[in-house]
Amino acid sequence: MPHDGWHPHDHAPGGHPHDRDEPAHGHGVGMHDHRRGPPTRRLVLTAASFLPFGGASAQTVDAGRRIAEQASRFLASLDDGQRRQVLIAFDAANRLDWHYIPRSRPGLALGEMKPAQAEAARALFATVLSPRGLEMLDGVRLLEGVLREQQGSFRDPGRYYVCIFGTPGRFPWGWRFEGHHLSLNVALPAAGHVSATPFFVGANPAMVRDGPSRGFRLLGEAEDLARQIMAGLDEAGRRTALIANRSFGEIVASPQREQELGQPRGLALSAMDASARAKAEALMDRFLGTLAPDLLAAQKRRVMEQGLERFRFAWAGSLVPGEAHYFRVHGPATLIEHDNTQNGANHVHSVWRDLAADFGRDALADHYRRQPHR
Numbered sequence: 001m002p003h004d005g006w007h008p009h010d011h012a013p014g015g016h017p018h019d020r021d022e023p024a025h026g027h028g029v030g031m032h033d034h035r036r037g038p039p040t041r042r043l044v045l046t047a048a049s050f051l052p053f054g055g056a057s058a059q060t061v062d063a064g065r066r067i068a069e070q071a072s073r074f075l076a077s078l079d080d081g082q083r084r085q086v087l088i089a090f091d092a093a094n095r096l097d098w099h100y101i102p103r104s105r106p107g108l109a110l111g112e113m114k115p116a117q118a119e120a121a122r123a124l125f126a127t128v129l130s131p132r133g134l135e136m137l138d139g140v141r142l143l144e145g146v147l148r149e150q151q152g153s154f155r156d157p158g159r160y161y162v163c164i165f166g167t168p169g170r171f172p173w174g175w176r177f178e179g180h181h182l183s184l185n186v187a188l189p190a191a192g193h194v195s196a197t198p199f200f201v202g203a204n205p206a207m208v209r210d211g212p213s214r215g216f217r218l219l220g221e222a223e224d225l226a227r228q229i230m231a232g233l234d235e236a237g238r239r240t241a242l243i244a245n246r247s248f249g250e251i252v253a254s255p256q257r258e259q260e261l262g263q264p265r266g267l268a269l270s271a272m273d274a275s276a277r278a279k280a281e282a283l284m285d286r287f288l289g290t291l292a293p294d295l296l297a298a299q300k301r302r303v304m305e306q307g308l309e310r311f312r313f314a315w316a317g318s319l320v321p322g323e324a325h326y327f328r329v330h331g332p333a334t335l336i337e338h339d340n341t342q343n344g345a346n347h348v349h350s351v352w353r354d355l356a357a358d359f360g361r362d363a364l365a366d367h368y369r370r371q372p373h374r
Helices: 041-049 058-076 080-086 115-126 131-151 220-232 235-241 274-288 293-306 358-370
Strands: 161-167 170-179 182-188 199-203 242-244 312-317 325-330 334-340 348-354
Touching (some): 058 115, 058 161, 058 182, 058 293, 080 161, 115 131, 131 170, 131 182, 170 358, 182 358, 220 235, 220 274, 220 312, 235 242, 274 293, 274 325, 274 334, 274 348
Parallel strands (some): 242 312
Antiparallel strands (some): 161 170, 170 182, 182 199, 312 325, 325 334, 334 348
16 A cells, blocks of 8 residues: 555755665555545646746856766766766666665775776765765765664675766766665756655654764754644644654655655744744755755745645654654645654655656656757
């Protein structure tokens, strides 16, 4: 049975038994609405499809050049065999085959790179991400090291892979950085268009309970903001925001499952007071703010084009700290999800998606319409 998808910033965007990373379909089953059949992908994305990705700006054109130049420098640092590992055709099915579970992956792993090559890869990440975004990548790999200490050498902070799809600077092209609990998918479908979703970040443990990183909470600030929103609502507001009595056990919009999401549910930001709304915007910024400033500005414009008042905040599960819970902010196209259910509610899966423009597909479709490819 699917998870419950029916109930579910600024204004200026095969696992180990101790770490399943698999959908947990049983949560929230008591809240499912069986009167309606599952939505089709077309129905789920209808509203989002009305939203253009947004016109190209000088900022995003400059960003595209910056990203392409560093991608070329990274490729130049590799030997011929490594380049063959990294380069994949843009139209390969693999480009859309994203995931965050431990599995074999194409591309070149950080652990296989020489120090100068790894530095060039990090410089590529920095063309898209802010310092906070880079810290997010580092935090995921730090936690993989914590798991290595607890579970064994199959946990490896070096097994995070870089792929480049197509040729940097020749549209369309893109790149991905992915491994356990991390998937950053960057697409440049046309000049002036840069997409950075899906962007998945997981944290296991959500809070490190011992060792030198004790107390570290990679995604803790997002959880704290969501709890502050719920605590500040009146009783009617909490009832509206609460969409299920149990957490879902997994993000709903995991790979190939966004069709289960349904329409936005929960409490509209337009129904919140100024304090709650500011916290909801700050919660969104925890995700969108991982981008470099020019790309962040473009995403903020995109959020405003959707109408911030049309976004809804939803919670599922317990409000008691340390117990299983889920929350999301969901607009016509932009979606942010966070689930903390596994491993005794100490294992977070979170994702930022653009239901109209993941993988750059909205601008990519326009690119192909304007420039027919043979």
